[in-house]
Amino acid sequence: MPIQAPLRKGSEDPYVTIAQQQLIALGYGLPRFGADGMLGDETLFAYGVFLVSQGLRAPTDERPKSITPAGAAALDMAFKALDQGGSEANIIDERANHPHAGRSVDTPYRLWSKITAVVLHQTATNLGEKPARWHSVPIHFCITRAGKVIQLYDLTEVCNHANGLNRPSVGIEIDGWYAGIEGQPKTLWQPKTKKLATPRQPMNLPTVQAEAARATVQWIVNTVAANGGKVTHIHPHRQSSKDRQSDPGSLIWQTVGLWAQNTLGLSDGGAAFTVGNGRPIPEAWDVRYTGNRY
Numbered sequence: 166m167p168i169q170a171p172l173r174k175g176s177e178d179p180y181v182t183i184a185q186q187q188l189i190a191l192g193y194g195l196p197r198f199g200a201d202g203m204l205g206d207e208t209l210f211a212y213g214v215f216l217v218s219q220g221l222r223a224p225t226d227e228r229p230k231s232i233t234p235a236g237a238a239a240l241d242m243a244f245k246a247l248d249q250g251g252s253e254a255n256i257i258d259e260r261a262n263h264p265h266a267g268r269s270v271d272t273p274y275r276l277w278s279k280i281t282a283v284v285l286h287q288t289a290t291n292l293g294e295k296p297a298r299w300h301s302v303p304i305h306f307c308i309t310r311a312g313k314v315i316q317l318y319d320l321t322e323v324c325n326h327a328n329g330l331n332r333p334s335v336g337i338e339i340d341g342w343y344a345g346i347e348g349q350p351k352t353l354w355q356p357k358t359k360k361l362a363t364p365r366q367p368m369n370l371p372t373v374q375a376e377a378a379r380a381t382v383q384w385i386v387n388t389v390a391a392n393g394g395k396v397t398h399i400h401p402h403r404q405s406s407k408d409r410q411s412d413p414g415s416l417i418w419q420t421v422g423l424w425a426q427n428t429l430g431l432s433d434g435g436a437a438f439t440v441g442n443g444r445p446i447p448e449a450w451d452v453r454y455t456g457n458r459y
């Protein structure tokens with residue numbers, strides 16, 4: 166137990182700073198006061214939202230007026246679980262070596278507060294494990310099939326990965342080629358420039374790669390929150406480009422995109438959401454969207 170007795174509003178107990186840092190790391194931003202060591206309304210509000218996420222409080226219940234020992238223990242446990250998942254140490258930083266040629270010309274940089282989304286992609290090729298092979302790819306993060314996470318762009322750089330979603334989003338490329346609809350090899354995109362002797366067969370999604378992608382989404386959400394912003398959405402590239410029908414495909418979307426919605430509370434924008442000439446999420450990817458064609 167991090168504390169023995171409830172801490173009430175106005176408390177400056179040393180534990181308050183720890184709780185505030187843990188809330189920020191977990192994605193419950195404290196945009197006005199940050200980790201200031203004072204238990205005020207902002208911290209109690211974030212703590213209340215955290216309790217709802219843990220099933221320890223109903224959204225309609227009165228907002229907490231104190232941090233209880235049980236709530237503090239739950240916060241500590243969630244923080245420790247986070248620490249075992251995506252931590253900064255797992256990211257290979259390739260930003261200084263990358264030429265950044267895919268940075269937006271019109272809007273090269275943005276404020277943290279303008280970052281509101283994550284976009285998932287499949288590479289539809291196999292770039293492999295060497296960071297230098299990714300230098301031609303305009304994307305913030307790539308996830309290799311061995312589960313490496315390579316960062317190529319700053320989060321505050323706008324790069325050309327997702328058409329009309331470039332400005333608000335951080336992009337993640339998941340290496341490999343995947344069927345548009347799992348179990349339907351015909352929905353696998355085949356390169357037209359090269360004549361392949363035998364057509365590609367869809368790849369599986371290694372567990373280490375899926376876990377690295379999830380950890381990266383979590384890390385982005387936490388890092389944006391720690392800098393005063395808030396990621397609220399996650400999108401498949403398909404939603405912003407008609408030419409990216411199978412991007413990233415049902416397997417990645419269900420394993421990472423739906424996970425992020427269920428676990429982190431992100432939104433995909435809903436059944437009809439598109440940007441530019443994109444296509445809505447099909448029923449084959451998300452059973453909520455009855456009637457949405459592939």
Ligand SMILES: [Zn+2]
Nearest residue numbers: 286287402412
């Ligand atoms: Zn894409």
